[in-house]
Amino acid sequence: MEMQKTYNPKDFEDRIYADWCEKGYFHAEIDPNKVPFTIVMPPPNITGQLHMGHAMDCTLQDTIIRFKRMRGYAALWLPGTDHAAIATEVKVVDSIKETEGVTKEQLGREEFLKRTWAWKEKYAGRICEQLKKMGSSCDWDRLTFTMDEKCSRAVREAFVNLYHKGLIYQGNRIINWCPHCKTALSDAEVEYSDEASAFWHLRYFAKDDPNRSLVVATTRPETMFGDTAVAVNPEDPRYKDMIGKMLILPIVNREIPVVADEHADMEFGTGCVKITPAHDPNDFEVGLRHNLPVVCVMNEDGTMNDGAGKYSGMDRYACRKAVVEELEALGNLVKIEPHTHSVGHCYRCHNAVEPMVSKQWFVKMEPLAKPAIQAVMKNRIKIIPDRLSKTYYNWMENVRDWCISRQLWWGHRIPVWTCSDCGKQICEKKDPSICPACGSSRLEQDEDVLDTWFSSALWPFSTLGWPDETPDLDYFYPTDVLVTGYDILFFWVARMIFSGLEHKKQIPFRDVLFHGLVRDEQGRKMSKSLGNGVDPLTVIDKYGADSLRFSLITGVAPGNDTRYTEAKVEAGRNFINKIWNASRFVIMNVEGRNVLPLKQIKLTPADKWIVSKLETCIKEVTLNLNKYEIGVALSKLYDFMWDDFCDWYIELTKSALYGTDEAKKDGAVSVLVFVLENALKLLHPFLPFVTEEIFDHLPNTEGSIMVAEFPRYNAKLAYKKEAKAFEGIKEMIQSVRAVKKEVGCAPSKRVDLYLITENKRFIHANEAPLLKLAGANSVKYVEDVSALGKTVSKLCELAQIYIPLGELVDLEKEKARLEGELERIISEIARADGKLSNQNFLLKAPKKLVEDERAKYEKYLDMKKKIEQQLKDFE
């Protein structure tokens, strides 16, 4: 079958993917004779569709897993999707409002969950389709959803374990409350940003002395209804006499004490702090120290409750305004200062969160964090790039207890029941039917669900069957590398590490490869609100998946952000087009020829040169892939394929291919096929589709490239010396081209080359390609050029080249050019001389370097002599 003239990915990408699936190449089998290599995919949220970040994430993983598979590992890439409790619930709530005009409460828990499962079916399916479009070679037989039965069992097991160890506890503590999502959030789920606001100075009068008062400065006047004290610093001379006295809280006229507490900073504000334990984390701590009552004044939707008296039911911000007005009217408002402070926002709906005291479930972090820190410290887990280890330590060392309960419906239900008769709390692996204490069957399960990250934390082993000791778990765990964005280091990676160590007693992965964010052309984050997101599917539709993959990994380094630009996709498309056409050229020329093994061919210097380049490329690509330097690996291949193979080697073979010597033709074709086949294998992990399509057209290939063996470096084929010598021929070709251009000689005009050289034999062996690529008629080896008339000349490593160009030669210009060259060489000599006359350099620098420098010096001296001779010839 002949290859199409132009590269058109639409013709084959889908077909090839279907074929791979059908052949079962993605499926990983347990094979005792192979070493396992495992990646579990960070499960995309089922909230919508994949964006460019996902596309990069999956390209990196696919590249790694394909490489390992070709390298002979039992390579498992396990795909999945995440139920994303809060994120999905927010979406479904919006959706039912829009489509059915109802709230989730109106629908009821059961109906709402039905809708959400339907949502899941739709979106999880769509996400998988997108992953397939990208060419992802993941094992679809093992596709997992975080609320699958096996994951639910893992969640239950983990929760019960932690509960009985006392590492999960329920408590009334201050948490972040999202009034829009109406749920508690963990610290990690809150994003802070600076907001311009004000400092309201409020005067609270002393109960016994109407002339005495304290002025508190607050950014939250509406919370004053929850004030249960005013704190001053014990050392503050201004207020020492007030400590222990009572103040009258304005509007509500409640009495509150003045307490002495270090929390009050004498330098800040007025030095007096109103203490609202129910609505501020620091105040909560102060409250604990002084045994203050906790008065909650807000409802779960962010409106004021009865504690706010007549403002009950009013929104918190409306109330703020009203309270300030009333205080002003009452004469308690001293002044308003502009003030900027940071305000926490819900990471899902971006509304301002409310610190609030609430009864929630928490994971005790300190005992879990310690071994997790050690695992990275002792290098059992390697974080790439290394600098992110610091971020990890910093977070782990200061982490507070993890609030895991969410007041949502979509998620893993908290496995705790309370006996309605005796109040006993039950937390077991199996759902209890009667109370073990009193035998009652009136058991109520906790209404809340778990933080979505609680189940994600178990992902590396829950997907493999934990808590059962399955063969998969035994063989594929611990996984080898986790590939994900640095933005979820805290949410996910850190929690997988301590969860793996706690529950599985093993690290979850050996390496963590972090990548950065995909930004837009201007370097901005891609986001819905900016509308600057680019849909990977649109790009695939226009350019094909391989081009998109190219654009997403070209130039990326671990942990670094990257920009998506259509120009990069085009560069990818052009590169692939180049591969396509080079392959077409090779395949066209194969027809009617004998493709022989390298051993049976007399290799030309050019052949040895390209084979040598190929070997170097194999070495570098392998090395960089093993270091997860995917971008570097690809760029090595790009250069090899384009510059060495296409621009040089293919051109070099043409003199043989269009000649008459059959043996030479067979030789050239054989080397072309050999190099191309290897190059395609090297390229396959990056550009799976196009390489498969071409591989199929190559002679002597069988089966799929994706299960072919990845090329291994072969030192016997490195031909270092020969390759270096051949560079001299390249230099001559380039010199002739440059000289022609300089004097305005048309590149197509054939010239005669006169060489003064000691390398006649070697040059002669390469004469045919030299003539063809330099655009020359003949090569003549001479001792003296005085008879040639006007010439231009160029000094090369292998020879001095003289080209008689008659009237085209401007003697003055030529002389000036040579003088310029001489000048450059003289300065090189001075540089080398400087180094060589430096005793310290001679003594301390490595011998090889000194030798090289000396050789260089000699070479330049020789060049200088030759150019001086040429200049003399002008006279």
Place this chain on the structure above:
RNA sequence: GGGGGCAUAGCUCAGCUGGUUAGAGCGCAUGCUUCACAUGCAUGAGGUCACAGGUUCGAGCCCUGUUGUCCCCACCA
């Protein structure tokens, strides 16, 4: 307040453990209807490697400081 990234060609970025004349893509200039490819080929112009010190035989790379810029964490009554 703590931590980190970045600063190299007009633009976007590479530059490994310090070692020839610092690279690529895009852009630019000039010339090519050469039989795989104009999604191409050839030739070329373009850099005080942010600034100031230091270490070293040798610094784009290591150290200290400065400036600019971006990010993360904590605090912010």
